Amino acid sequence: MSQSPQVDFEKIRSNSDGSISGMALLAFNEVVVNNPYFAAGGGLMLLGTSLALARQGIVKSLGFLYRQMLVDLEIPLKDKSYLWFLEWMSKYKNRSSRHLSVETNFIQHDNGAISTKFSLVPGPGKHLINYKGAYMLVNRERSGKLLDMTSGTPFETVTLTTLYRDRGLFYELLGEAKRMALKAREGKTVLFTSWGPEWRPFGNPRKKRMLGSVILDNGISEGILEDVKDFLESGDWYHKRGIPYRRGYLLYGPPGSGKTSYIQALAGELDYNICILNLSENNLTDDRLNHLMNHIPERSILLLEDIDAAFNKRKQTEEKGFTSGVTFSGLLNALDGVASAEECITFMTTNHPEKLDPALLRPGRVDFKVMINNATEYQIEKMFLRFYEDEFELCKEFLTKFKNLKLDNVSTAQLQGLFVYNKRDPKQAIEMIESLKNPNTVFK
Ligand SMILES: Nc1ncnc2c1ncn2[C@@H]1O[C@H](COP(=O)(O)OP(=O)(O)O)[C@@H](O)[C@H]1O
Ligand SMILES: [Mg+2]
Structure with a gap:
């Protein structure tokens, strides 16, 4: 018997009936059955297999127990409640959370000015929270590679896990998150912009x-x-x-x-x-x-x-x-x-x-x-008095000067620019009226 794992081709050839399957059988005998290395390997393999089976058994039973005792709630990125939930979490968890991510929103004020607001929301990862006495594991997962094909953004889900008996709290939590979000939108307008083929809120309401x-x-x-x-x-x-x-x-x-x-x-x-x-x-x-x-x-x-x-x-x-x-x-x-x-x-x-x-x-x-055209006399007057309340005399003066200068094609945006620049000084606005001649004036 050959001690080497090499195949004895002479033997195969002489013993075989020449068919391909016959040759394969011989080769199998030679390489696997009659070979001590493989015999030992077989033992190990058996051991390995049984361990793997045992492990699988444990995993399966744990999975069974898990399914019996725990319950998951998955909130996909696309669902409305996703943002509600993140907002809720950011209020709930900020103080104790170690892993936050920042979301920057632009806020537009009544006069059109824009300021920036940073909100800290729970970052991707696992967070343990206690909601009304029940522990919940929040797992915010972001797939770095997987892109949502429709919007081109990283795919994200939030999964909440809690004990089966506490599953009713999911409804309460989502309800609370929804109420909180809607309250924040009260008296506000939500701007949606297109994000791939879908609409997404743009910034805060x-x-x-x-x-x-x-x-x-x-x-x-x-x-x-x-x-x-x-x-x-x-x-x-x-x-x-x-x-x-x-x-x-x-x-x-x-x-x-x-x-x-x-x-x-x-x-x-x-x-x-x-x-x-x-x-x-x-x-x-x-x-x-x-x-x-x-x-x-x-x-x-x-x-x-x-x-x-x-x-x-x-x-x-x-x-x-x-x-x-x-x-x-x-x-x-x-x-x-x-x-x-x-x-x-x-x-x-x-x-x-x-x-x-x-x-x-x-x-x-x-x-x-x-x-909707450039500013008319009617609009100039109304705008002036909106910026400078009760300044009727100065308003007249402004209008006369405006007409004398034969300013036309002045946009209301230009007027707003002039009035905002001189917000406490209507006289100065009158002084500077000629700047309206150039639609590209930038007040500094
Ligand atoms: N008629 C107007 N009344 C008040 N503000 C105006 C008016 N027209 C323009 N503005 C101001 O000028 C800026 C640009 O206006 P916008 O609505 O974007 O103009 P449009 O869409 O016609 O180009 C905004 O800040 C807006 O507040
Ligand atoms: Mg426009």
Whole structure:
């Protein structure tokens, strides 16, 4: 018998019937059965197998016990309660937690200024909490590699584990988290922006902007508000006639005239949230637009900014062969196809109404169209008195100077800039009125 594990090919050849299976059998005998190394290995293997089996048995029984005694609750990133829960945790756990991660939000104030707020939320990892006497293990897991294919963000889940008998507390906890989150949003407007194909809240909910703080020309603000309110009360009328319950508004005019601000303030007035989509965004495609428009969070106004972008794209597609971006037909399809049982209010804005195709302005797509222009006398007066209360004389002076200088095409944003810069000094504002000649003046 050969002592080496090498195969004796002579023997195989002489003993075999020449078939391949016969040769394989011989080789197996030679290498495995008759070989002392392999015999010893077999023993070890058996031992290894039994240990592995025993281990598996233990794991299985532990798993069984685990299932009997513990209960998991998985909250995926996509679920509404995910953010509610993290907010709840951040209030609950900050003092004792050793592992926090920072979330930076921008907060916009009534006057449009923006400040930053950092909130510390529990970082990825395991956290043990005690909720109403029950211990819960919170595991926030972030997969570094796995990306959510739809949004391109790291995949995340939070799993809560507690004793089976305490499972009822999950409802209480989520309920509490929800109440806390909604309370924080009271009197506020949530801004949603698109994140891949879905809507995500952008920053913290903003304090509602008072409708009166956006000063449009005489009667415009009231006219829009009245129309929207009437629409919201006419659900039955639409349903009875089988007309899709939606209404489109187009605000057009030069930049800085308050279009975006007005729509945000209007959302606040109606207690609606707002979903903002910029059509000139690079990676927005027809498919995504369509999907987004059909998945708008409830009680939200859809705001499509820079609607003319879709018209440029149409030319690009035809002439230069561009394929990305929203096309004109994609926009029309998305507008026509919004199939929602609830009301759908769409606001569109553009600085270039001349670029719009008449097909967009058909009823059902745009039902209400209004120009929001540069500052008129009416607006200048109202704005001046809003910044400098009861300064009627100075207001007159400001207006006269404004007219004498033949300033035209001054945007309300420019006026705001001048008044904010001189916030306690209306006389200085009058002094500096000529700065309005240049729309790009930066007050320092
Ligand atoms: N009519 C207005 N009344 C009050 N503030 C205005 C008005 N127009 C512009 N603003 C201010 O100017 C800034 C830019 O306005 P925005 O709404 O973005 O203009 P648009 O969307 O028309 O380009 C904002 O800070 C806003 O508060
Ligand atoms: Mg705007």
